[in-house]
Amino acid sequence: MSPASTLSRSERQIGFGLAVALALLGLVMAAGAGHGVMAVHGTMALALGMLLVFRVGGAFYDPQPDADRLNRYYDAPTRFGITMTLIWAIIGMGVGVWVAALLYWPEATPAVPWTSFGRLRPVHTTGVIFGFGGNALIATSYYVLQRTSRTRLADSISPWFVLIGFNLFCAWAVTGYVMGSTQSKEYAEPEWYADLWLVVVWVVYFTLYIRTLARRHEPHIYVANWYYMAFILVVAMLHIVNNLALPVSFGAADSFTIWAGVQDAMIQWWYGHNAVAFFLTAGFLGMLYYFLPVRSGRPIWSYRLSIVSFWGIVFFYIWVGSHHLHYTALPYWVQTLGMTFSVMLLVPSWASAGNAIATLNGAWHKVRDDATLRFMFVAAVFYGLSTFEGSFLAIRPVNSLSHYTDWTVGHVHSGTLGWVAMIIFGAVYTLVPNISGRDTMAWPRAIEWHFWLAVGGTLVYVIALWNAGITQGLMWRAYDENGALSYSFVESVRAMAPYYLLRTLGGAMFLTGAILCALNCWATYRLTPLAQTPRDRPLGLQPAE
Amino acid sequence: MLKLHYNLEKLSMGLVAGIIVAASIGGIVEIAPLFVIDETVSMPEDMRPHTPLELAGREIYIREGCYACHSQMVRSLADELDRYGPYSLAAESAYDHPMLWGSKRTGPDLARLGEKYSDAWHSAHLIDPRSVVPASIMPSYPWLVRPLDTQMLSAQLGTLARLGVPYDPEMVSAAVADAQGQSRPESDAADAVRDRYGADVAVRAFDGDASLLTEMDALVAYLQSLGRLTDAAYGNLAGEIE
Numbered sequence: 001m002s003p004a005s006t007l008s009r010s011e012r013q014i015g016f017g018l019a020v021a022l023a024l025l026g027l028v029m030a031a032g033a034g035h036g037v038m039a040v041h042g043t044m045a046l047a048l049g050m051l052l053v054f055r056v057g058g059a060f061y062d063p064q065p066d067a068d069r070l071n072r073y074y075d076a077p078t079r080f081g082i083t084m085t086l087i088w089a090i091i092g093m094g095v096g097v098w099v100a101a102l103l104y105w106p107e108a109t110p111a112v113p114w115t116s117f118g119r120l121r122p123v124h125t126t127g128v129i130f131g132f133g134g135n136a137l138i139a140t141s142y143y144v145l146q147r148t149s150r151t152r153l154a155d156s157i158s159p160w161f162v163l164i165g166f167n168l169f170c171a172w173a174v175t176g177y178v179m180g181s182t183q184s185k186e187y188a189e190p191e192w193y194a195d196l197w198l199v200v201v202w203v204v205y206f207t208l209y210i211r212t213l214a215r216r217h218e219p220h221i222y223v224a225n226w227y228y229m230a231f232i233l234v235v236a237m238l239h240i241v242n243n244l245a246l247p248v249s250f251g252a253a254d255s256f257t258i259w260a261g262v263q264d265a266m267i268q269w270w271y272g273h274n275a276v277a278f279f280l281t282a283g284f285l286g287m288l289y290y291f292l293p294v295r296s297g298r299p300i301w302s303y304r305l306s307i308v309s310f311w312g313i314v315f316f317y318i319w320v321g322s323h324h325l326h327y328t329a330l331p332y333w334v335q336t337l338g339m340t341f342s343v344m345l346l347v348p349s350w351a352s353a354g355n356a357i358a359t360l361n362g363a364w365h366k367v368r369d370d371a372t373l374r375f376m377f378v379a380a381v382f383y384g385l386s387t388f389e390g391s392f393l394a395i396r397p398v399n400s401l402s403h404y405t406d407w408t409v410g411h412v413h414s415g416t417l418g419w420v421a422m423i424i425f426g427a428v429y430t431l432v433p434n435i436s437g438r439d440t441m442a443w444p445r446a447i448e449w450h451f452w453l454a455v456g457g458t459l460v461y462v463i464a465l466w467n468a469g470i471t472q473g474l475m476w477r478a479y480d481e482n483g484a485l486s487y488s489f490v491e492s493v494r495a496m497a498p499y500y501l502l503r504t505l506g507g508a509m510f511l512t513g514a515i516l517c518a519l520n521c522w523a524t525y526r527l528t529p530l531a532q533t534p535r536d537r538p539l540g541l542q543p544a545e
Numbered sequence: 546m547l548k549l550h551y552n553l554e555k556l557s558m559g560l561v562a563g564i565i566v567a568a569s570i571g572g573i574v575e576i577a578p579l580f581v582i583d584e585t586v587s588m589p590e591d592m593r594p595h596t597p598l599e600l601a602g603r604e605i606y607i608r609e610g611c612y613a614c615h616s617q618m619v620r621s622l623a624d625e626l627d628r629y630g631p632y633s634l635a636a637e638s639a640y641d642h643p644m645l646w647g648s649k650r651t652g653p654d655l656a657r658l659g660e661k662y663s664d665a666w667h668s669a670h671l672i673d674p675r676s677v678v679p680a681s682i683m684p685s686y687p688w689l690v691r692p693l694d695t696q697m698l699s700a701q702l703g704t705l706a707r708l709g710v711p712y713d714p715e716m717v718s719a720a721v722a723d724a725q726g727q728s729r730p731e732s733d734a735a736d737a738v739r740d741r742y743g744a745d746v747a748v749r750a751f752d753g754d755a756s757l758l759t760e761m762d763a764l765v766a767y768l769q770s771l772g773r774l775t776d777a778a779y780g781n782l783a784g785e786i787e
Contacts, residue, residue: 118610319571327620
């Protein structure tokens with residue numbers, strides 16, 4: 001069934017109009033730029049608009065969907081979002097393994113610009129953070145929002161607008177990098193028009209969230225939604241401030257950020273660390289607070305603790321970005337504030353992790369038997385470990401050793417592989433059977449394989465880079481008995497080789513698991529649905545349109 | 546307190562307002578003062594902005610993602626002073642939109658790179674890093690020998706001038722000529738570059754060939770300018786040692 005046939009006739013008209021508008025926007029961009037990156041991006045938008053025109057137009061005279069659909073949750077966008085999540089997982093992690101390999105075999109890449117390490121590295125980061133993580137957040141937020149509000153999404157167009165628009169942003173970003181277009185701000189590399197486009201998408205996303213909450217049949221807004229809302233709101237704030245830029249010309253991708261020097265550094269890491277906080281943590285805690293209790297069949301252990309940890313995370317996190325700038329030209333007092341709040345942040349972080357683990361009390365036999373629940377358990381453990389490590393690395397003297405080394409990279413991956421990706425896989429394995437009308441995934445044994453590949457890959461990766469980073473840090477600061485530096489820089493590079501090889505292996509294991517997950521989801525999508533679970537539907541009848 | 550939250554949970558806009566307030570305070574307290582406290586950046590008198598050729602090189606540095614593996618920020622730690630040179634001052638990146646302080650040293654810090662190696666070394670190193678540093682894992686950039694595209698250069702200087710970088714209208718309009726001139730030491734245009742940007746600006750055929758302006762010229766000119774826009778950092782260190 002084409003997704004367009006889940007729309008009513010009037011919704012198809014709106015969708016058709018939006019598709020035409022997107023095609024026109026692409027045409028204007030391509031014609032205005034004439035050549036270069038922006039023209040390519042305009043052409044991409046034009047092609048996507050045309051594709052949507054045909055998809056919606058082709059389904060225009062299909063029979064109207066049955067009126068009973070309003071008494072069901074609208075899961076077609078979630079299904080699409082999960083598909084995109086898994087496609088981006090393979091792209092982002094695949095490029096990650098490739099660039100990791102290039103650090104060991106620098107000659108392995110063809111000597112053409114677009115396969116160069118420096119251009120592919122942001123393809124990896126954007127691919128996994130925004131492509132994989134972002135799609136997972138949006139897709140699961142639709143699923144969780146509807147079920148915790150016991151109501152259907154407020155309309156059927158905006159969920160598609162958000163998902164398709166977000167994926168266009170991701171596609172613009174990664175194709176821009178390989179063509180050499182980047183703002184160079186880490187994790188905020190896309191150029192000005194892509195940033196503006198994301199703002200439009202985000203406003204629609206927020207509006208959809210609030211409108212759906214307004215229709216809820218539960219008096220209380222469930223804690224998962226607080227986190228998803230914090231994710232949407234604060235990411236908007238960070239994105240807009242950090243990306244303020246003056247284009248060199250409206251017909252080209254080039255721009256200069258309005259911030260300079262030390263202020264730019266502070267704003268960049270205020271953004272950078274809170275992209276970790278509100279993109280890679282808050283939204284995923286929302287995921288954890290819904291899927292962990294659902295899968296384990298246990299209520300959240302402490303309601304009060306979830307309140308304390310939520311407001312603690314929202315308030316403390318925003319201060320900590322300056323710990324990326326210890327001993328630099330940033331004023332000392334700002335560094336000290338960043339360090340202090342980083343240490344205090346451990347309290348709400350561990351409150352969340354502890355709350356999650358305590359929730360499993362009474363369900364440990366399920367953790368043993370069910371690989372899906374085990375994904376979520378491991379995610380909570382890694383969340384606790386990496387937030388401890390983060391607070392530790394933010395302490396000034398520790399940071400003097402760890403900063404600029406691969407320890408930081410290892411720390412980030414213990415958070416992203418061990419926590420973020422694990423909770424995504426746990427959520428995917430829980431919701432994919434449900435939206436496919438099945439009780440289980442198509443290949444339950446493959447989840448077990450995936451689990452061990454993921455855990456093994458994460459451990460190999462993280463342990464390799466802990467060793468790499470501490471070795472680097474110690475070699476850089478070592479003095480011999482005559483008071484001269486013991487090692488040249490290139491000796492520290494040579495010492496990294498075994499660790500870089502190991503981390504490539506760990507990454508490859510993790511990627512293999514992700515591919516297995518994508519195949520398993522694809523197989524599950526293709527199964528014939530069983531009868532719908534009567535419990536999994538909105539409360540009360542909704543007025544017909 | 547719990548009762549208050551019990552009621553707050555029923556109001557979506559109440560949660561929205563709470564989140565915005567809670568998440569704004571830290572950023573405001575840490576960022577706003579950086580724009581108003583004068584001591585945050587003390588500008589030395591001799592600080593100059595990048596020349597057009599160096600700026601073009603900087604754009605190539607950004608395009609190729611060099612900042613992902615090289616920092617440009619020497620921290621105030623003994624081993625970094627011994628390895629790289631004087632620690633970086635805020636003023637040195639005050640005209641940088643954006644700053645390129647970096648976050649990772651897969652390769653060494655570059656803040657004090659200028660004039661440390663010869664132009665020929667840089668060219669050879671960029672085309673094939675392992676020809677000069679056998680253990681290097683840096684990618685090679687053989688395509689940098691292509692001609693430099695100067696079409697946007699004047700507009701780029703103009704944009705930076707609007708953002709407060711001290712480029713005067715003459716510098717903006719002469720941007721392309723200055724880029725050519727900086728790589729042709731024997732020409733009249735070369736003298737014009739020195740007039741506009743100072744006598745200390747390196748004017749050389751950076752890639753060894755004065756007849757063609759290449760991306761290599763631009764990138765090497767930029768790398769040779771790192772840490773050379775002001776002498777303030779060196780003065781500071783001398784002051785502390787005495």
